[in-house]
Amino acid sequence: MSRKSARLREQELFRPLVLLLSRQNPTWTASDIANFFEQSDNPPNLNRHALTKKINYLLARGSVFDRKRSGRPPATTAYRNLVLKEIQIKNKASIRNVTAKLKQQGWKTSPSSVYRITKSAGLKWFKKRRSQKLTYDNKIQRVKSAKRLRRNFGITKRSRNWRWNLIINTDFSGKFTLAAFSNPHNEGIWAKSAEEIPPEILNRPKDKFASGIIFWGGISYDGLIPKNGPFDVTSWLQKQVKDKSRKRIYMNSHLYAKFIKEVGFKEIQKVCRTSFIFQDDADTKQRTKIVLETVDKLFDYRISPQEGDAKFADVWPIENIWGILKEKIRGEQFSSFQQLKDRLNNEWKKITCDDCKKMIDEIPKRLNEVINSDGQQIRKN
Incomplete structure (x- = not known):
């Protein structure tokens, strides 16, 4: 009862x-x-x-009824329904925005009452995720590529043309920095006045262009590539440039072709079987003539840029690997790049071969989600 x-x-x-x-x-x-x-x-x-x-x-x-309690009366059903209508699954519907909107409509309300109704209804706050920007043409192309890949490489493991177990999915990571990620809205100091706070505590110094490392890696049925940790592309690029005065070095088509020949192909051979299908990003430099010729000479089979799509960051599992690594080191401060690389190598080795197989087996399912959503961004697990 x-x-x-x-x-x-x-x-x-x-x-x-x-x-x-x-x-x-x-x-x-x-x-x-x-x-x-x-x-x-x-x-x-x-x-x-x-x-x-x-x-x-x-x-x-001398009465059977409860004593009237002090405080604000509970919200009416009409007011409660209006709050839920304005705030649930709506864009830019924060507590403050909804409160201001209701006040404009003549309701006597406050942020605390709106918050109380949302909590009593079982609603939770979910932060928006960053995702790639997709135009209408991108969405059309994503659907075409998804259908083509499912047709060429199989839909399920029972399919006669199932070849996803031979795929080697490679890509570069985003930039990993020494500084810990922090939310500026949470950084503050309690004090009676700003004058009493020392400058070294009050100021929050930040580099305009934070230095960091970009890595290269891959995922296959045989495990991650390289086996002991992601490859430091930033250090490799610095060795390729003769002009040491240049502060910024970019990966162009000639350097990428050289990288695949000297680094990528050798690292793949150390981990994978003799028969495999190479896949890399369908970016501009990967579509150049020199890169296409280099890849064709090194690999017997590959997913061509025409088969894949440059806007498949939510499909390929290597993006999940980079996301896992970034989440593992979130909030950590590193004193040197070597310390950062050692930390990433430790997390890299924890991802087992079975984990890689599960991620690769999810590719045709994700492609199907892309088709069913008309090319929209899908949720990555």
């Missing part, structure tokens, strides 16, 4: 009987009434002290 139903049952049966016994027996005290209840066939589920205290309270009030 719930607390509400127990209270209603008490209000309907127990309280009227206490007041009736008091009127019929004016000489009875609370102790006498308690004796009557304890000797009945269905005594209350209370000890002697609690029962006597409850009877005393009822005799003092």
Whole structure:
């Protein structure tokens, strides 16, 4: 029995009987009434002290109804429904924005009451995820590529043309920096005045262009590539440039072709079987003539840029690997790039071969989600 139903049952049966016994027996005290209840066939589920205290309270009030409590009255059904209509699954519907909108409509409300209704309705706040920007043409192309890949490499493991187990999915990571990720909205100092805060504590220094490392890696049925940790592309690029005065170095088509020949192909051979299908990003530099010729010479089979799509970051599992690594080191501060690489290598080795197989087996399912959503961004697990 719930607390509400127990209270209603008490209000309907127990309280009227206490007041009736008091009127019929004016000489009875609370102790006498308690004796009557304890000797009945269905005594209350209370000890002697609690029962006597409850009877005393009822005799003092002389009413079966609850005392009116102070405070703001509960929200009406119309107001509650309006709040949920304005805030649930709506864009830019923060507590403050919804409160301001309701006030403009003439409702007397506050952020606390809106927040209380959202919590009572079981709503939770979900932060928006960053995703690639997709135009209408991108969505059309994503659907075409998804259908083509499912047709060429299989839909399920029972398919005769199932070849996803031969895929080697490679790509570059985003930039990994030494500084820990922090939310500027959470960085503040409690003080009586700003003048009493020392400058070294008050200021939050930040590099305009934070230095970091970009890695290269791949995922296959045989595990991650390279086996012991992602490859440091930033250090490799610095060795390729003769002009040391250049501060920024970019991966162009000639350097990428050289990288695949000297690094990528060798690392893949160390991990994978002799028969495999190479896949890399369908970016501009991967579509150049020199890169296409280099890849064709090194690999017998590949997913061509025409088969894949440059906007498949939510499909290929290597993007999940980079996301896992970034999440593992979130909030950590590193004193050197070597410390950062050691930390990433440790997390890289924890991802097992079985984990890689599960991620690759999800590719045709994700492609199907892309088709069913008309090319929209899909949720990555």
